[in-house]
Amino acid sequence: MSSTLQHDGLPVGAEKQDKKPDERGERRFHRQSALMYESVRRQTFINWPLTFLDPDKLAAVGFFYLRTEDHVQCAFCRGIVGFWDPSDDPLTEHKKHFPNCPFVAGVATGNVPKDGSDDQTGKAFKLLDDYYNYRVANTRPQSSTNYQTDSLCIPETNKVAFPALNTIQSRCQTFARWPKGIGVSIDALAEAGFFSTGLADWVQCFHCGGGLHSWRQEDDPWTEHSRFYPYCPFVRMQRGEDTVIHCWKENPAPSVPPRPIALTPEESDLLLHHPIAKRAIEMGLSPASMKGALKLRLEKLGMMCRTVTEAMELVFDYEEEQRRNNAEKNSSYDGIPIAETRDSTPTEHMTVEVQNPFFPMDSSAIPFSIEQNPEYLKLLSEVEQLRRDVLMEEKRLMCRQCHGQRVAVVFQPCSHLHLCAECARPVDTCPSCGTVVRGTLRPIIG
Template sequence: MQFDGLSIVDKPARAPEPRGERRFHSLKGLMLESVRRQTFVDWPVDFLDRDNLAQAGFFYLRTMDHVQCAFCRGIVGYWDEGDQPETEHKKHFPNCPFVMGAATGNVPAAANPDTDEGRLYKMLNEFYAFKMANTRPSLPSTYHTDSMRVLDGGKVAYPQLNTSVSRLRTFSRWPKETRVDAEKLSDAGFFYTGISDFVQCFHCGGGLFAWRKEDDPFADHARHYPSCNFIRMTHNVPNGVEVSGEVNTLERQSTLSKQEAEMLLHHPLAKRLVALGLSSVSVREALKLSVEASGFLCPTVTEALELVFDYDEKERQKSPKNQCHDGLPVPQSEPQEPNHEATGGTSEASMEVEETKETFFPPTPPPEHSGQSTLSDYSKLLQEVQALRQAVQVEERRLQCRLCGKEQVAVVFQPCSHLHLCADCARPRDSCVTCGSVVRGTLRPIIG
């Protein structure tokens, strides 16, 4: 039946398309165009190309002809012949960061191999495929590799869904067009994620999508995640014996090489972060850790910024005596006193630094006759004061405008709430320099 209720006469049956890799560890994998393309199983609209839909940021919801954007979560359906996915996306969701051309974690399926970005996208697609085939999802405290060979340590990924009844409740909105029984899926250890036909195992955390009517949830679970203890117990497979599964032909290291890490700086996300004034070293290392852990990048610039800030903070904590923030070393010597006569005044942040020195820095060392223990305590105090001074310098730097680098931040963009620019740099802008969203209004925060 068509959507207008008219029957289709003498329509030849289409041969099912190959599904490719069906495994996933996180729904953020939909940022890859290749993953979005694999969702179009049993796509009912002949005149609309699946590749064009995936390229426009859409994945199939397995309900009628409805598709959803992986970046703005906007849904488009009831397609007419002649509709163009990219045009419809812009018309219905003009503020989507993907259609606006903002930096996102999108990874095209095909790109020019002669360009730096093309080689980067090829590497990211291959690394994601390797990650899905050779690792199991990361659990809260551990990360296991070689899921095709290494047994699970017994940790349950989603213990709150350890019963078939609790898992079955998650299938209340399971798309009927999938034609796979929800009870069989829940009995096989799967629960519904609420997106398209993506399901995950409560025990190992492994996910599958792109289901067809003839699929057997138990067999597919065992084939794609043979090391899952739940499916081993269900199939009565003794430990040490592998369930026959798909053979993985991808051979590579589970970490990125130096050359591959350098390639990450060619991604639009990385270029955006470097343009905001962040160190290319910190950006490269933070994105490298993200790709190695999950197989993909961040969906937005904001999340990428948080990754870089977290990376810098961890690096600072690792080496308190030679700290490095945003890839730039912090000087260990005492800062020069500011020339108030030349500047005509002093900033609030500078006053805080001076006040900290006056309050915490001891004016004179202890006398020699006070003993070795006193000298040791004095040395420790000096180190603490040095660390406090450097922490104040870092906070002062975070309060500087990211465009001019001279004035303090003073304007909050609405509705994104980013506080990154001074009044002079923010005044002529109609879009946020961090996330690219349209500025609807501004606020003046009170700092102090």
């Protein structure tokens, strides 16, 4: 890519031109993981300055707009690319600068593209996209949503989504990385209940947890808050219920047809055609367990898993819960413990009933002789060992100080990777070896 720049930081030939403002669709979000959806990434390209580079192509290869010059960031590897030339191809540049990105390397990710095909995978993508749009338009964010930057962690609460940010001053402090040129006052945003998530122009309400992005210069934060989240208690208390309802009726937010939160059996079957589900099943996981685990996650959070590892852990937890429930159901009969009613007559072979977590039958589990199926017990042992190994690897990636966030900072020159960005920020010496920290790196953990 050429380094020849103009005075405004843009490549030669990229002069800004007067053009009709981009049409804005759905601007709400509940979590930053929404950027796994190509449709969401496309919505971030508001006021895109380059006429020669199609935002659709950028969104299709994993990029979203940072609202700073022409800089875009990958939703999967977090790599940033900017200063584009007319001859640049988004996918080629992505691979050249970030060859280890799981998205461009062909690894199964939680990406949900605007596929448009009529096969089962295309139908699965459309289901996920439609379901996300319904959830973000018709439900309130979960109270367990965490603060999305690396500067603060908010405890869970059932009343206020982010209680530590209930003052204007605390919310203003979150706008340290607010992009220049957005044209919306930081003070006005904070007064309307919003704080910056640290990602582009994405903000959330401290009270209802509702998020908005893709701001324009003429936007009024109070009006936008009332329009997109008319049931937020903070807005109703500050602006008055009548004013909020008027804003909402005058310019209603995008809406989608209502539907049940619960997925139908046919919709649940489609989840197995997502690349993450396919890859996990190829590795030996049970299709039935995968379907059940993804269904529960989607109904709870409205989002797919980001990685195959996350999907595997989800399935292991689901199967463990299923085994626990089955054990509780089988532990007694009419209130009498089974052990007390067992027939004492000796049998030639003891038979037990075991659920196969990888190849479940359509009917109930079939009794079999342990002595005749040693390979089966060996398989169960290997599955349990695999589960323990995965959990151990996940724990190794957790911050050793807060134990709540993933490790994200490599100290230099000792190269220790033990802390998340929040815990590493105030550290001057490495807590593991005591070496003076002279710099930090952000590794790509995929």
